[in-house]
Amino acid sequence: MSLSFVIIGGGPAGVSAATNAARLGAEVTLIERDVLGGAANLWDCIPSKAMIVTGGELNQIRSSAGMGLESMDPHVDIDALRSRISVMTAKLADSNRRLLESQNVNLVSGTGRLVDDHTVVATTASGEQTFSADAILVSTGSRPRIPDWCSPDGDRVLTTRDAYPPQSMPEHLIVVGSGVTGVEFVHMFSSFGSKVTLIVSRQQVLPTKDPEVAAALESDFLRRGVQLYKGARAVGLERTEASGVLLRCDDGRTAEGSHILLAIGSQPNSEGLGLAEAGVQMDGPWVKSLDHHLRSNIAHIYVAGDLSGKLPLASVASMQGRKIAEHVMGLHKVDHKHIDYEKAASAIFTEPEIADVGLAEADAFAEGRKVRVTKVPFGSQAKALINNDPRGFVKIISDPATGVVLGGSIVGRHAAELISVLALAVTNSLTVSDIAESLFVHPALSEALAEAAE
Numbered sequence: 150m151s152l153s154f155v156i157i158g159g160g161p162a163g164v165s166a167a168t169n170a171a172r173l174g175a176e177v178t179l180i181e182r183d184v185l186g187g188a189a190n191l192w193d194c195i196p197s198k199a200m201i202v203t204g205g206e207l208n209q210i211r212s213s214a215g216m217g218l219e220s221m222d223p224h225v226d227i228d229a230l231r232s233r234i235s236v237m238t239a240k241l242a243d244s245n246r247r248l249l250e251s252q253n254v255n256l257v258s259g260t261g262r263l264v265d266d267h268t269v270v271a272t273t274a275s276g277e278q279t280f281s282a283d284a285i286l287v288s289t290g291s292r293p294r295i296p297d298w299c300s301p302d303g304d305r306v307l308t309t310r311d312a313y314p315p316q317s318m319p320e321h322l323i324v325v326g327s328g329v330t331g332v333e334f335v336h337m338f339s340s341f342g343s344k345v346t347l348i349v350s351r352q353q354v355l356p357t358k359d360p361e362v363a364a365a366l367e368s369d370f371l372r373r374g375v376q377l378y379k380g381a382r383a384v385g386l387e388r389t390e391a392s393g394v395l396l397r398c399d400d401g402r403t404a405e406g407s408h409i410l411l412a413i414g415s416q417p418n419s420e421g422l423g424l425a426e427a428g429v430q431m432d433g434p435w436v437k438s439l440d441h442h443l444r445s446n447i448a449h450i451y452v453a454g455d456l457s458g459k460l461p462l463a464s465v466a467s468m469q470g471r472k473i474a475e476h477v478m479g480l481h482k483v484d485h486k487h488i489d490y491e492k493a494a495s496a497i498f499t500e501p502e503i504a505d506v507g508l509a510e511a512d513a514f515a516e517g518r519k520v521r522v523t524k525v526p527f528g529s530q531a532k533a534l535i536n537n538d539p540r541g542f543v544k545i546i547s548d549p550a551t552g553v554v555l556g557g558s559i560v561g562r563h564a565a566e567l568i569s570v571l572a573l574a575v576t577n578s579l580t581v582s583d584i585a586e587s588l589f590v591h592p593a594l595s596e597a598l599a600e601a602a603e
């Protein structure tokens with residue numbers, strides 16, 4: 150008889166685990182309470198990038214004079230934008246459904262919870278269904294963290310989930326939080342023409358990123374008139390008659406705007422899942438000490454995606470799902486590599502776009518590690534000039550003795566696509582010569598990678 154695998158949560162982690170385990174022969178049930186593809190599809194990756202791409206098109210059209218075109222003055226149609234996003238989300242949910250159905254995954258629309266370590270109950274519109282499981286995956290994701298000094302109302306006080314797009318386009322948006330999510334929203338709304346103020350708790354936006362990369366973004370924000378409150382923490386909020394909201398910071402400064410958007414991280418969806426009742430050891434809202442295979446203290450109960458507390462990225466969640474499926478089906482005994490989170494590529498969809506992978510230059514120096522750093526600006530590349538966008542650079546960090554590529558950063562147009570070359574190199578210990586010896590296309594931005602690898 151085939152192994153029964155029950156998954157709670159159909160985001161990137163759950164969908165990937167389900168399709169891979171079913172392909173390998175498991176009898177899979179996937180319980181999802183909302184939309185297949187998860188928050189990634191409905192609230193996070195897809196709508197935010199759709200809005201950013203629309204804003205990017207606006208910026209391109211605004212700079213059309215530099216391309217030999219008459220300049221135009223386009224405006225945003227907020228209803229058309231909203232419907233573009235919902236059509237896209239529905240299409241992606243549908244293609245997930247088709248994929249899962251083609252693999253004979255039993256899809257259950259409902260809310261799942263464990264009743265013991267081998268039993269999952271789904272509460273559905275037509276009542277409760279009980280499933281007995283040899284292995285269980287909990288991949289219920291996360292939601293925006295709300296600070297105690299304000300309550301989002303979906304009107305003027307927004308979380309990221311209220312912003313696709315908001316009811317009215319903000320005249321002046323205050324963004325709290327200057328990590329990846331915060332800066333993407335700054336870029337998005339300033340492209341739409343909103344005035345934006347960004348509250349930066351440290352002295353640098355993107356505090357965990359290479360300072361040179363963060364500086365490139367800061368200078369673009371300043372060029373666009375974004376106001377930066379550096380070294381300020383938001384501590385209080387009032388609604389005002391005049392402008393909408395008034396934000397108070399711990400250093401005494403205040404910011405007035407029409408809307409405020411919170412981008413201060415997320416919290417796990419672990420309530421009501423029956424984890425502790427099933428014997429899973431918890432550490433507050435998180436599952437305690439997952440092993441390399443993402444198993445909890447109960448060996449057949451796995452945790453993946455944002456709930457695992459590893460790297461909160463959809464790409465990582467999907468990979469975790471695949472690895473768990475392989476482990477459940479015993480494939481790890483044959484050819485299994487653990488996920489190396491240090492080698493995950495990530496991108497920030499701003500203008501210029503930012504992407505990095507592996508070792509950062511600043512971290513190498515902080516560790517006193519000898520590295521070779523080569524940097525090529527896009528300004529010297531034919532394709533960047535053709536694109537009328539010479540901003541940014543490619544930076545490759547390699548081992549001076551062996552030439553092995555240890556990491557890299559790319560700032561500039563299509564950085565999120567271009568970083569794949571460096572991700573492949575970092576994951577497979579390729580050398581700078583492997584990149585330099587590859588015949589890339591001309592004219593293409595990837596030529597900067599080949600040059601930096603020489």
Ligand SMILES: Cc1cc2nc3c(=O)[nH]c(=O)nc-3n(C[C@H](O)[C@H](O)[C@H](O)COP(=O)(O)OP(=O)(O)OC[C@H]3O[C@@H](n4cnc5c(N)ncnc54)[C@H](O)[C@@H]3O)c2cc1C
Nearest residue numbers: 158160161162182187188189193261290454455461462463
């Ligand atoms: C604004 C924003 C933009 C982002 N952009 C990117 C990006 O560009 N690229 C990237 O890689 N990452 C991005 N991320 C991160 C990414 O969205 C998450 O890392 C990813 O969604 C995590 O996937 P997951 O499978 O853990 O969970 P989710 O995508 O959160 O899915 C979990 C699913 O579980 C369901 N669920 C919860 N509880 C239950 C229950 N009891 N029963 C049944 N179903 C349940 C939920 O309905 C949901 O569908 C972004 C995040 C944010 C906030």
